[in-house]
Amino acid sequence: MIPPILPRLRQGHHTNGFPEQAPPMPDRLRGRPVIDAALCPAGCTVCAKACAVEAISFSAAGKPRIDLGKCVFCPACVEACPEKALRFTDEFRLSTGRREDLMVEDGKVYALGQRLRDEVLRLYGRSLKLRVVSAGGCNGCEVDVNVLGTLAWDLGRFGINYVASPRHADGMLLCGPVSKNMELAVRKTWDAIPEPKMCIAVGACAISGGPYAGHAEQCGGAAAVVPVDLFIPGCPPHPATILDGLLRLIGRIAPQP
Amino acid sequence: MSGPWCTFTAGGAVPLADVPDLPLDALRSAVVAAVGTGARLGCWCGDGAGRVVAIMVDDANHRLLAARAVLPERYPSLTPECAQAHLFERELAEQYGTVPEGHPWFKPVRYHHRLTPGPDAWGRPSDQPILPAVTDMFTVVGDEVHEVAVGPVHAGVIEPGHFRFQCHGEHVFHLEIHLGYQHRGIERAALGGPHPRSLLHMETAAGDSSIAHGWAYCQAVEALAGLTVAPPALALRALMLEFERLANHTGDLGALAGDVGFLPTASFNGRIRGDFLNLSAAVCGSRLGRGMLLPGGVRFAIDDERRDGLRRKLDAAGADAVHSGELLFATSSVQARFEGVGVVRGEDAESAGLVGVARRACGVARDARRDHPPGGYDGLIGLPAIASSGDVQARAAVRFAELRESLRLTRELLGRVPAEAPPRAPTPVLRPDHLAVGLIEGWRGPVLHLAMTGADGRFSRYKVVDPSFHNWFGLMLALRDEQISDFPLCNKSFNLSYCGFDL
Numbered sequence: 001m002i003p004p005i006l007p008r009l010r011q012g013h014h015t016n017g018f019p020e021q022a023p024p025m026p027d028r029l030r031g032r033p034v035i036d037a038a039l040c041p042a043g044c045t046v047c048a049k050a051c052a053v054e055a056i057s058f059s060a061a062g063k064p065r066i067d068l069g070k071c072v073f074c075p076a077c078v079e080a081c082p083e084k085a086l087r088f089t090d091e092f093r094l095s096t097g098r099r100e101d102l103m104v105e106d107g108k109v110y111a112l113g114q115r116l117r118d119e120v121l122r123l124y125g126r127s128l129k130l131r132v133v134s135a136g137g138c139n140g141c142e143v144d145v146n147v148l149g150t151l152a153w154d155l156g157r158f159g160i161n162y163v164a165s166p167r168h169a170d171g172m173l174l175c176g177p178v179s180k181n182m183e184l185a186v187r188k189t190w191d192a193i194p195e196p197k198m199c200i201a202v203g204a205c206a207i208s209g210g211p212y213a214g215h216a217e218q219c220g221g222a223a224a225v226v227p228v229d230l231f232i233p234g235c236p237p238h239p240a241t242i243l244d245g246l247l248r249l250i251g252r253i254a255p256q257p
Numbered sequence: 258m259s260g261p262w263c264t265f266t267a268g269g270a271v272p273l274a275d276v277p278d279l280p281l282d283a284l285r286s287a288v289v290a291a292v293g294t295g296a297r298l299g300c301w302c303g304d305g306a307g308r309v310v311a312i313m314v315d316d317a318n319h320r321l322l323a324a325r326a327v328l329p330e331r332y333p334s335l336t337p338e339c340a341q342a343h344l345f346e347r348e349l350a351e352q353y354g355t356v357p358e359g360h361p362w363f364k365p366v367r368y369h370h371r372l373t374p375g376p377d378a379w380g381r382p383s384d385q386p387i388l389p390a391v392t393d394m395f396t397v398v399g400d401e402v403h404e405v406a407v408g409p410v411h412a413g414v415i416e417p418g419h420f421r422f423q424c425h426g427e428h429v430f431h432l433e434i435h436l437g438y439q440h441r442g443i444e445r446a447a448l449g450g451p452h453p454r455s456l457l458h459m460e461t462a463a464g465d466s467s468i469a470h471g472w473a474y475c476q477a478v479e480a481l482a483g484l485t486v487a488p489p490a491l492a493l494r495a496l497m498l499e500f501e502r503l504a505n506h507t508g509d510l511g512a513l514a515g516d517v518g519f520l521p522t523a524s525f526n527g528r529i530r531g532d533f534l535n536l537s538a539a540v541c542g543s544r545l546g547r548g549m550l551l552p553g554g555v556r557f558a559i560d561d562e563r564r565d566g567l568r569r570k571l572d573a574a575g576a577d578a579v580h581s582g583e584l585l586f587a588t589s590s591v592q593a594r595f596e597g598v599g600v601v602r603g604e605d606a607e608s609a610g611l612v613g614v615a616r617r618a619c620g621v622a623r624d625a626r627r628d629h630p631p632g633g634y635d636g637l638i639g640l641p642a643i644a645s646s647g648d649v650q651a652r653a654a655v656r657f658a659e660l661r662e663s664l665r666l667t668r669e670l671l672g673r674v675p676a677e678a679p680p681r682a683p684t685p686v687l688r689p690d691h692l693a694v695g696l697i698e699g700w701r702g703p704v705l706h707l708a709m710t711g712a713d714g715r716f717s718r719y720k721v722v723d724p725s726f727h728n729w730f731g732l733m734l735a736l737r738d739e740q741i742s743d744f745p746l747c748n749k750s751f752n753l754s755y756c757g758f759d760l
Contacts, residue, residue, distance in 0.1 A: 004521045007584050011525045011577060026535065028542035028557070052453035072457060074548045075556065088542075134416045136441050139756050140464025140545050143534075146414040150527030164412035179759075181368055181389040181438045182417055185409045211457040217369065217442035235547060236464070239531075 050080035095245025136179025267696035341610030416755035439759035447719035463757030469699025476695030482685035492673035495633030553682020599747035613702015618651035723757030
């Protein structure tokens with residue numbers, strides 16, 4: 001008995017203080033990008049050309065905007081921009097309730113995800129069971145979804161758990177672009193979850209198809225198959241990004257002013 | 258043993274004109290002969306132009322062998338003489354419609370339409386969708402024999418796959434595994450490349466092996482373009498590959514502990530794995546090493562201050578991981594559950610062509626870091642860790658020994674990495690009509706990328722072989738005559754990639 005108990009003392013207590021305390025982010029983290037469009041010369045499209053996933057487009061005024069639903073958070077655009085008009089910040093809070101809110105533009109307030117509507121919040125605010133479906137991605141988002149279940153993050157302390165059957169679930173957390181070979185399974189899983197229910201799309205693939213957007217072998221993300229209530233961008237999102245999104249949904253984090 | 262082969266090394270390229278174009282019979286005989294002398298079939302795939310290309314991995318002589326042959330629509334299957342070919346022949350049939358006659362287990366692999374126009378090898382109509390796992394399953398009939406079907410969606414945070422157990426009570430006679438649910442067209446998308454997304458596709462071929470696949474891709478492209486990479490940049494790639502190994506081996510040992518109900522190591526390792534992932538993020542901003550690699554070099558550097566910080570965190574996480582692992586292996590109740598469960602016999606591992614951790618757990622000392630050095634590790638790699646019992650215990654022990662060795666390697670590699678970001682290599686221009694192979698020992702085993710260029714210097718074929726492609730069959734073997742309740746434990750002891758298989 002003693003040998004397994006003493007190591008517990010040595011290994012110590014590591015559960016982080018999220019959300020009251022933000023976890024330390026690596027200084028090279030590529031979090032939410034910011035654009036200083038004043039630096040952009042007229043007609044310049046260097047950043048958009050450098051982007052392999054076509055996440056950068058231009059407003060009517062010719063100013064660049066980045067669709068975080070497509071962005072894989074690689075450094076290509078930042079490296080390519082001769083004016084240094086783009087940079088990534090260490091801002092890890094990225095989730096949104098609407099697809100269009102994932103667009104980052106100079107001068108626009110980024111609208112983070114809202115909490116569930118009151119009658120649903122009453123049901124799930126203190127106990128949210130999620131069925132995780134992996135559907136055609138790279139297992140990278142799953143790595144960081146899984147990490148939330150470890151003691152360092154301890155998802156269960158917020159009343160959120162991953163469950164083993166859609167019948168036990170209040171919602172579906174979906175990763176991957178929804179491959180054609182998973183489309184039927186995703187639909188069946190969704191249909192098997194009792195109402196009221198929600199879908200949370202985690203990662204660029206689940207939001208837009210990610211690096212596989214346009215491939216005939218996939219559907220282009222969760223929204224092509226089921227209605228999506230929360231979009232959590234990233235490739236993959238940092239665990240704190242995912243948890244922040246989930247906690248906003250259940251009202252555990254005060255809404256953005 | 259070079260025989261009719263063209264020989265080269267991993268990370269090298271050869272003109273296609275130098276790759277012997279043999280009669281099919283001669284190629285088959287050459288493959289069987291090479292396997293007989295200890296080489297393994299690294300790849301047997303269509304080139305998209307009516308030929309099959311065979312790549313033999315000759316670990317003992319630190320070289321690769323290549324040859325090819327024109328492939329008719331039907332040909333006598335190689336599998337009865339060379340079991341390692343069984344899945345490659347099925348894949349070849351699925352991708353190009355060629356039928357290996359006499360194949361003992363002729364079923365689709367990923368459930369998609371063929372890559373080139375023409376009749377489907379199983380006669381499935383080209384204008385209708387192909388549904389995954391719709392095929393003839395092996396069944397056992399008899400009193401009280403029953404079938405258990407699991408998946409595609411699994412009970413935890415797990416990738417999709419379909420598992421079909423033939424059982425008598427708890428006793429498993431046979432497990433059949435059908436995958437393909439994660440298929441997203443990576444090889445097809447690479448045709449005509451390198452494309453802007455090609456590196457992203459390779460980094461996400463198996464997301465938990467981003468560095469292994471990314472490096473194998475870079476190696477193949479660099480070979481085709483004639484680019485050389487500076488030693489410090491190679492050392493940094495090696496460092497990132499070892500961080501990847503540390504994180505995953507730690508996670509796997511924790512998951513194995515969890516599956517036998519030993520919560521201390523399960524809990525500790527869940528956290529320590531994150532500490533190792535954070536080391537990767539400290540170098541390149543991504544916990545999975547995304548954006549780290551570029552053909553020709555690396556994107557980031559490690560100055561003295563960052564090196565000191567990494568070393569501190571590495572020492573702390575490493576000490577905790579060793580401590581937690583030692584506890585696992587010192588606990589008799591854990592050992593009682595690991596020993597003798599999920600045994601793969603050495604001769605089966607050899608004939609099925611298992612690789613990586615699963616192969617080393619059957620007593621075979623093969624490791625591409627030593628046998629096909631990719632650079633970066635010069636003088637650091639010793640004998641691979643092996644175990645002989647081929648069971649869960651052996652696969653766990655190999656992981657733990659490799660974890661400790663990785664800790665040593667990372668400390669050495671930290672002294673070799675570049676302090677300043679190396680200048681960016683020009684966009685690679687690939688030589689036309691060449692063949693190159695990237696081969697990197699990821700944490701599961703060797704990741705092999707075969708790239709061929711056409712006359713235009715673009716990819717005419719790109720083939721990805723994740724170690725899981727070889728090893729899923731090993732899991733099926735491991736389950737024979739086991740209790741079905743031990744499936745999670747056996748499965749975790751392999752921890753294979755679905756997406757790396759499905760591509």
